[in-house]
């Protein structure tokens with residue numbers, strides 16, 4: 001049995017909240033550089049240049065790359081041999097989020113759904129826990145902005161529709177989302193499970209590095225085909241027209257009920273933020 | 280790049296068309312959903328607005344908190360469609376410009392033609408970069424709304440692009456149709 005204290009967890013979460021909002025991943029920066037090369041529209045090129053400059057300012061000045069510092073999604077991977085000491089794990093995560101958003105000058109954007117009154121702490125965080133073998137304790141913080149979250153969807157397709165219906169839905173979703181999710185975007189698709197399982201898997205698919213290969217050959221082919229179809233829509237960076245609407249398509253599948261075909265599409269803006277730490 | 284200064288006049292607006300890159304200097308007022316609702320409520324009650332809206336540009340933004348050494352935190356645009364329900368009322372009392380991101384409703388595009396107003400987009404998510412063009416910030420109303428309060432921002436060389444002009448053109452439509460190819464073509 002390995003012991004991990006809540007003080008360690010609070011500090012890790014606090015730091016990850018700031019890091020995630022200040023430093024864009026190298027994979028995303030690399031995708032911006034490729035976009036700058038391949039983009040045909042002058043407006044689109046100017047946007048890639050601005051995004052690279054924006055990321056550099058955020059990193060050097062330690063300020064959030066986007067003013068919407070998101071709802072804090074926390075993925076936990078907890079080994080069954082781990083024992084948390086000193087208090088509640090949930091409270092520790094939320095404490096870390098509260099501290100990170102306060103100390104890091106991050107915007108607090110969480111409110112009551114009816115009164116719209118802000119909790120002023122950016123909590124509660126959305127915590128997704130996986131209990132796994134061994135004694136690992138891994139925290140991933142993935143802040144997600146409202147603009148791109150509003151463009152995400154979960155739907156239940158008819159099984160007979162198959163792959164074609166899935167692809168059409170994803171392309172249609174991008175067409176309808178247009179400039180709202182701050183393109184260039186990452187398109188995460190989860191097929192199968194149940195509606196709630198698909199939604200979580202799609203969110204998780206956003207954590208994959210841009211440019212990494214899908215080990216499933218069939219999904220890999222679907223990803224390439226979808227990327228072409230989506231970018232052929234011509235919506236382009238920021239929706240001003242151009243070749244690069246999506247930087248990547250990430251697909252996950254999961255077995256489902258014989259009568260269902262759940263599908264979740266999560267669009268993530270270019271501020272594709274996630275940072276992880278293993279304690 | 281067209282350089283313009285606030286307040287916006289009919290002459291300035293007549294010279295702008297969809298697709299123009301614009302650099303704005305002068306003052307912007309910030310407002311998001313709740314602040315818009317309060318402004319429209321004041322108009323419904325026949326009361327005065329907390330700032331002079333004549334010729335003004337409203338920037339849809341809720342900045343992140345500023346560090347002690349800075350004028351403002353990161354300050355990029357929020358999605359504009361949430362303000363569609365209020366935009367025409369504000370144009371009716373003199374608002375001339377809006378800055379946000381994303382497509383506007385048909386009635387808002389039509390209102391821009393009728394009231395000779397203009398809609399710009401700033402780069403969504405380029406918030407640390409955009410903050411560099413903000414010189415000073417002062418809270419004008421609704422301090423209780425925190426990041427959603429109404430602020431007066433002094434800006435210099437604030438970059439954006441014209442999306443909708445007074446002739447009804449829409450850069451999102453023009454831009455997409457120019458680059459669209461293949462079987463999923465929509466228009």
Ligand code: SF4
Pocket residue numbers: 066067068069070144145146147148149180181182269270271355356357403404405
């Ligand atoms: S969608 Fe993303 S980049 Fe755009 S404003 Fe929201 S968080 Fe920022």
